[in-house]
Amino acid sequence: MTNSDSILEMINVSKTFPGVKALDQVNLTIRKGSIHALMGENGAGKSTLMKILYGLYTPDEGGEILFDGQPFTPKVPIDAIRTGLAMVPQEISPSGNLSVAANFFLGRELRKGFLMDHQAMNKETAKVLDELGIPMKVETLMQDVSVAKAQLLAIATAVSYDAKLIIMDEPTTALTESEVQQLYKIVRKVQERGISIIYISHKLGEVFELSDEVSVIRDGEYIGTKQTSDITKEELINMMVGREMDEMFERERVEIGETLLEVNNLSLPGKFEDISFDVKKGEVFGIAGLVGAGRSEVVEAIFGYKAAQSGDIYLHGKRVEIYKPMDAIKQRIGFVTEDRKLTGLMLNMSVTDNMIMPELGPYIQSGLISDELASHVAEDMKKQLRIKTPTVDTIIDNLSGGNQQKVLIARWLLLEPEVLILDEPTKGIDVGAKAEIYKLIVELARLGKAIIIVSSEMLELLSLSDRIMVMAEGREIGIVDREQATQEVILEMAAGGEVPSEQTIDTSDLRIEGVA
Amino acid sequence: MDSLANKRLAKTNYTEFLNKYGMLIILVLLFVALSLKIDGFASVRNVLSILEQVSMFGIIAIGVTFAIVTGGIDLSGGSIVALASVVGASIVTGSEGYGMTIFAFGAALFVGSVCGLINGSITAYGRIPPFIATLGMMTMARGMAQLFSDGRPVDASSDAFTSIGDGTVFGIPGLVIIYVLVAVVCHVMMSRMTFGRHVFAIGGNVKTARICGVNVEITLVKVYVLAGALAGLAGAMLASRAYAGNPTFGNMWELDAIAAAVIGGTSLAGGVGSVGMCIVGALIIGVMNKGLNMMGVDPYWQQIIKGMIIISAVLLDAQKRKKA
Numbered sequence: 039m040t041n042s043d044s045i046l047e048m049i050n051v052s053k054t055f056p057g058v059k060a061l062d063q064v065n066l067t068i069r070k071g072s073i074h075a076l077m078g079e080n081g082a083g084k085s086t087l088m089k090i091l092y093g094l095y096t097p098d099e100g101g102e103i104l105f106d107g108q109p110f111t112p113k114v115p116i117d118a119i120r121t122g123l124a125m126v127p128q129e130i131s132p133s134g135n136l137s138v139a140a141n142f143f144l145g146r147e148l149r150k151g152f153l154m155d156h157q158a159m160n161k162e163t164a165k166v167l168d169e170l171g172i173p174m175k176v177e178t179l180m181q182d183v184s185v186a187k188a189q190l191l192a193i194a195t196a197v198s199y200d201a202k203l204i205i206m207d208e209p210t211t212a213l214t215e216s217e218v219q220q221l222y223k224i225v226r227k228v229q230e231r232g233i234s235i236i237y238i239s240h241k242l243g244e245v246f247e248l249s250d251e252v253s254v255i256r257d258g259e260y261i262g263t264k265q266t267s268d269i270t271k272e273e274l275i276n277m278m279v280g281r282e283m284d285e286m287f288e289r290e291r292v293e294i295g296e297t298l299l300e301v302n303n304l305s306l307p308g309k310f311e312d313i314s315f316d317v318k319k320g321e322v323f324g325i326a327g328l329v330g331a332g333r334s335e336v337v338e339a340i341f342g343y344k345a346a347q348s349g350d351i352y353l354h355g356k357r358v359e360i361y362k363p364m365d366a367i368k369q370r371i372g373f374v375t376e377d378r379k380l381t382g383l384m385l386n387m388s389v390t391d392n393m394i395m396p397e398l399g400p401y402i403q404s405g406l407i408s409d410e411l412a413s414h415v416a417e418d419m420k421k422q423l424r425i426k427t428p429t430v431d432t433i434i435d436n437l438s439g440g441n442q443q444k445v446l447i448a449r450w451l452l453l454e455p456e457v458l459i460l461d462e463p464t465k466g467i468d469v470g471a472k473a474e475i476y477k478l479i480v481e482l483a484r485l486g487k488a489i490i491i492v493s494s495e496m497l498e499l500l501s502l503s504d505r506i507m508v509m510a511e512g513r514e515i516g517i518v519d520r521e522q523a524t525q526e527v528i529l530e531m532a533a534g535g536e537v538p539s540e541q542t543i544d545t546s547d548l549r550i551e552g553v554a
Numbered sequence: 555m556d557s558l559a560n561k562r563l564a565k566t567n568y569t570e571f572l573n574k575y576g577m578l579i580i581l582v583l584l585f586v587a588l589s590l591k592i593d594g595f596a597s598v599r600n601v602l603s604i605l606e607q608v609s610m611f612g613i614i615a616i617g618v619t620f621a622i623v624t625g626g627i628d629l630s631g632g633s634i635v636a637l638a639s640v641v642g643a644s645i646v647t648g649s650e651g652y653g654m655t656i657f658a659f660g661a662a663l664f665v666g667s668v669c670g671l672i673n674g675s676i677t678a679y680g681r682i683p684p685f686i687a688t689l690g691m692m693t694m695a696r697g698m699a700q701l702f703s704d705g706r707p708v709d710a711s712s713d714a715f716t717s718i719g720d721g722t723v724f725g726i727p728g729l730v731i732i733y734v735l736v737a738v739v740c741h742v743m744m745s746r747m748t749f750g751r752h753v754f755a756i757g758g759n760v761k762t763a764r765i766c767g768v769n770v771e772i773t774l775v776k777v778y779v780l781a782g783a784l785a786g787l788a789g790a791m792l793a794s795r796a797y798a799g800n801p802t803f804g805n806m807w808e809l810d811a812i813a814a815a816v817i818g819g820t821s822l823a824g825g826v827g828s829v830g831m832c833i834v835g836a837l838i839i840g841v842m843n844k845g846l847n848m849m850g851v852d853p854y855w856q857q858i859i860k861g862m863i864i865i866s867a868v869l870l871d872a873q874k875r876k877k878a
Contacts, residue, residue: 343765364767373765381765384758386825395755395766398748406746449766 045070045203045234046091046110046123051101053086060086061097064260066253068203073225073235075249075266077278079496083258084238088205092125093118106202124196128207130188134181139163141180142195166198167191170227186217190224197228204228205236210244211330222248240328242271242533254278272526279496279525289480289501295319297355298488299457301340304349309335310512313349317457317488322479324503325492326528332512333492334376337459340490341366341373343381353456367396369457372450376461376492378439382446385435389427390416392434393449419448424474440471447478458482461492476502496525508532577819577831577867581838588845595848602727608840609733610635610788610795611807612833615814616740617781619832622815623744624777625757625824626677626684631785631811633695634669635804638662638789640703643710643799655714659790666786667779669695674778678771684778692808699801708799719795729791736784741829753777757824813860814839817867838863 046068053061061083068074078084089095091103093112103110105121112118115125132141139156140147142163148155163176172190180188189209196204206225210218225248229235239245245252246266254261254277261277300316310332317323325333339346342360351358353369360366366373375381384392390409393416394401401412416430423444427437434442443463450458460479464472479502483489493499499506506523508515508531515531589596614631621628638661645658669691676687710716721728744750752773755763764770788807793799818835820827839860846856 341765362767363765364769367767375765381759381761384755384762384825386821387754387758391751391754395751395763395768397767398751402748406742407748407751409746 043069044104045106046236047102047104048087049102049104051087051090051103052098053083053090053095054098060258061090061255062258063101064255064258066260067263068234068236069251070234071229071232072250073229073237073248075245075252076236076238076255077240077245077252077274078255079278079494082255084255085207086258087255088125088207088236088238091118091123091205119199119201122200122202124199124201124204126189126192126196126204126206126209128209128211130185130192132180132183132188132191134179136180137177138174138180138183138191139176142166142176142191142198162198166194170194170197170224172224184217185212186214186220189213189221193224193228197231197233201233203234203236205238207238208240209237210239210241218244240533242274242530245274246271271530275526275529279529289476290484292320292480292484294321294504295486298353299340299490300352300355301336302350302352304336304339304346304351306335306339306344306346308512309344310339310509313509313514315507315514315517317490319486319488320483321504322483322489322491322502324499324506325490325509326496326499326506327509327532329494330511331509331532333509334461335512336509337373337461337490337492341371341459343373343375367453370453370455371457371459372453372455373459374443374446374450374461374463376465378442378446378466383434383442386433388431389420389425389434389437389445390430392445393419393430393452396449396453415452416448419452423448423451423478438467438471440467440475443467443471443475447475451482455487457488457490459490459492462494463491464493464495464498472498496528499528500525574819577817577834577838581834581841584838584845585841588841588848592845592848595845598725600844602725602730604837604840604844605730605733606727606795607843608836609727609729610791611810612733612814612836612840613736613788613791614781614785614807615811615818615832615836616737616829617784618808618811619815619818619820619827619829620740620744620753620777621684621781622812622820622822623753623757623824623827624774625760626774626777627688627812627822628673628684628778628781628785629688629808629812630669630673630691630695631781631788632804632807632809633692633699634666634782634785635789635792635807636699636799636801637669637695637702638665638786639793639796639799639803640699640708640801641665641799642715642790643708643793644702646712646715647709649712650714652714654712655718655794658715658793659718659787662786662790662793663783664786666782666784666789668782669786670779670782671775673782674775677778678774688778696801703799703801705801707801710793710796710798715794716797717794719791719793729795732787732791736787737829737833740780740784744829749773749776754825757826759825810839811836813864813867816864819867822868835867 044067048064048066051061051064052059064087076084086095090097093114105123110121112121133144139160143159148158148162160176167174167176172194174183174187174191193204209221213221225235237249249266251263252266252269252274253263256278295318297316298319302314304313305311313336315323325336327333335344338344340351340360342362342365345361351360358369360369379385390412394412398407401407403411413430419425420427420430425444425448426441434445437445463475479489491499491502500523504520505517506528507517508528510532518527594600614635618628618631642658642662645661646654673684673688673691676682677684718728723731744753752763752768755766755768756770756773760770789804792803814836815827815832816822816835817838818831820832842860842863843856846859
């Protein structure tokens with residue numbers, strides 16, 4: 039089985055979380071000295087796979103991992119690093135108050151006696167950066183260094199650990215086009231040193247530009263590996279999508295009425311530009327795009343959580359001013375946020391309190407909140423949405439993810455919204471709860487609500503939406519009708535905006551940031 | 555499967571019960587133990603004396619509880635007591651009748667509210683951590699008290715004014731009555747009014763609170779104004795009890811107040827707490843102080859024991875949160 043040609047072999051590796059099989063019998067072989075792209079939709083299991091390799095998760099029994107021909111069972115990241123596997127995470131978090139060289143040597147500082155040997159560290163850092171062609175001054179403070187440069191430094195750091203395999207997790211997410219080109223150049227230099235690279239990416243253009251081989255994971259399953267030169271874009275998309283159309287469920291269609299919400303040229307520089315669309319009564323309007331495309335930012339702006347800088351919002355044809363959530367609530371707009379824990383739940387409060395918070399007015403009797411009345415209303419909602427909780431006074435932290443999500447939806451239903459925005463409404467919840475939430479969305483559409491859904495789950499969007507707006511890098515790529523929307527079309531629109539247009543690298547652009 | 559779920563539920567109920575009433579049980583046990591050990595500890599006179607001592611820092615503790623529930627803190631209470639006491643005393647000194655007394659109490663409340671307004675504004679709009687904002691106020695209010703009184707005690711000999719601190723109604727000391735009234739009003743505010751619900755929402759998850767349309771800034775300002783006003787009230791109470799205002803009054807009271815809130819189960823992480831449990835916390839401190847005094851325990855040791863109890867209470871809170 040062992041192949042001396044390969045730096046990494048994963049054989050039948052699985053990972054089960056309570057209730058979820060995140061990885062199912064994955065086989066992956068990385069050839070020595072190759073750039074190996076790893077693709078898959080959000081939640082396909084890429085991160086889980088990488089976390090296993092980096093010693094953050096322990097895989098299930100029964101699989102095997104070989105690194106350079108030797109069994110490989112990292113318990114903590116340092117095991118992986120010592121064996122020769124380094125990771126460049128998606129989001130770099132360097133110590134901003136330390137210099138470039140200090141970050142480079144963080145945790146393995148060179149010393150002379152009891153003191154740190156700054157001179158030696160600066161010299162060594164400069165040497166590695168120079169070899170890789172990364173233009174950066176070693177004494178610059180990290181906080182004055184751009185994200186792109188920090189990324190390059192992380193790669194250099196990985197190289198200096200004598201890594202044989204470097205995993206890069208979507209390294210271009212936060213980079214501009216010219217920075218991306220620079221990154222490609224460095225990645226190829228790293229490859230020239232005989233180091234293998236696993237390059238995780240969503241972006242088709244990138245994969246074809248850079249990689250020698252490409253593997254696809256879907257729903258935790260290994261789909262296959264191809265030579266990048268042997269495969270077309272369409273074939274790759276098919277590998278990623280894979281599902282047959284009959285797996286989509288056919289939802290009941292309801293009558294679509296007049297325009298309810300209209301958004302015109304909404305912009306928030308750095309996040310999204312020039313977004314325009316409308317949503318009609320009874321319509322489910324989907325917003326698709328890759329992570330970081332600016333989808334959540336657009337709906338947050340509509341709700342006034344992080345208001346847009348320019349553009350107009352109309353309700354029933356009348357311009358409304360929404361600068362803060364209270365403004366949106368007054369206009370009967372509801373917003374189920376993407377991150378339940380971060381912006382949704384008040385974890386140590388009761389189910390009832392979590393439900394009634396946006397509008398306490400209806401529960402006030404002679405100046406005081408009537409907990410009895412609130413519980414009563416919450417009890418109704420509990421029945422209506424079949425929320426599984428011992429009582430409505432239970433602390434919400436004790437509920438399962440799906441039931442917590444139902445409480446959050448109930449929160450905004452109590453507001454009797456005209457517009458309901460749902461950002462990733464089924465993230466991290468089980469299949470049964472998902473189906474119920476889908477049913478609920480259709481029911482709300484029937485009642486004439488305008489519904490906006492942001493989702494990374496393609497099937498969910500395709501099944502539910504009447505129209506889908508696709509975004510990429512903060513721009514509106516287009517709006518497609520239900521009849522024309524397929525996974526292929528949307529994926530291509532979402533990724534298509536990315537194909538690198540200029541192949542030439544302008545080295546004059548490689549300025550050094552943060553030098554006065 | 556069902557019995558497992560029931561068992562888990564039963565366990566949740568059990569821990570919930572302990573979380574809710576654990577400190578009350580400890581208070582009762584502490585009181586019973588001290589009553590058995592010390593003659594006359596359980597006498598009416600002694601109990602009223604404990605209540606009277608508790609009433610002043612207990613009122614500050616109620617304000618501090620509001621601040622802690624939002625996830626903040628208020629360190630300025632003790633210094634506001636000093637400032638309010640000298641301001642109140644200077645108004646009533648040599649005066650007769652209840653008019654000036656009411657004016658003095660009003661002025662004390664006002665001075666405290668202004669200090670709280672500054673605390674709250676700096677915290678909410680200046681985005682300075684309340685620890686720092688109120689630490690600054692702690693120093694400033696003490697300095698203002700010294701400046702206002704020239705560093706000397708201010709006589710507060712007015713029969714009307716001192717009758718508040720000395721007098722009793724149906725045998726119950728005036729200060730205790732004020733404490734009870736404040737507690738009832740604050741309890742209703744915290745548990746039954748929109749303001750209180752918003753205080754919990756901010757402490758529970760400030761981002762969610764914003765999304766739910768809570769005006770976080772204004773709510774925070776209100777919380778610190780309330781805490782300041784209650785500390786001012788405590789200052790006037792102390793002046794009427796001591797027949798004088800004094801810029802050294804209230805030294806370290808903010809710590810007793812915080813201790814009372816924390817011992818009562820107010821979580822320093824925010825989102826959890828109640829006026830009732832804050833009173834229990836204050837009573838634990840009061841009963842312990844009195845008991846240790848009557849047993850003749852070295853005051854130095856008393857401080858050490860008090861410190862250990864505060865740390866235990868916070869450890870317990872951290873433990874609870876880890877399990878959640």
